[in-house]
Amino acid sequence: MIRNFYEMEPKLQSNCHRGEGTVRIVNIFDKFETNIPFFHYTVLPPGSSIGLHTHKDDNEFYVVLKGEGEMEVDGVKEAVTAGCAIKNRPFGTHGLRNTSDTEDLELLVFEVKN
Numbered sequence: 001m002i003r004n005f006y007e008m009e010p011k012l013q014s015n016c017h018r019g020e021g022t023v024r025i026v027n028i029f030d031k032f033e034t035n036i037p038f039f040h041y042t043v044l045p046p047g048s049s050i051g052l053h054t055h056k057d058d059n060e061f062y063v064v065l066k067g068e069g070e071m072e073v074d075g076v077k078e079a080v081t082a083g084c085a086i087k088n089r090p091f092g093t094h095g096l097r098n099t100s101d102t103e104d105l106e107l108l109v110f111e112v113k114n
Contacts, residue, residue: 003028005041019095021048035113044069044098044105052095059112060088062096067105070097090114 010024026041044050044067052072062071064084071080073094080086080096088094098105 001029008041010041010043015051016049017051017053017095019049019051019097021045023048023050037111037113039110040108042107042109044096044107046098046100046102046104049097050095052093054091054093055088055111057090057114059090059114060094061108061110061112062086062088063108065106065108067098067103068100069105070099072096 005026005028008026008028010026012022013025014022016023022045024043028039028041029036030038062085064080064082064086066082068079068081070077071084071086071094073086073088074092079099086094096105096107
């Protein structure tokens, strides 16, 4: 199956994980027969964020496609830009904020069940 996530209709999510603003999420794939429950294309407009949250026994990965932001993983904040891949460990806490005043922060997000 082939899907072009740039052509798919996004869902708007306000205050994602108690973050700021509204993010756009394209559910590229979900509930398919693998240990990956979802695969999303996510866009954070300037000033928006995915709030700090903690997962259960899974790994979640963020791959930054475009833009710049600040990622917090387990209390450590670090700048991220296009090309950064971030692993959020099981039971870890993380959040992401778009730090640009003008550019969207675009990323792929997927979860892998253990």
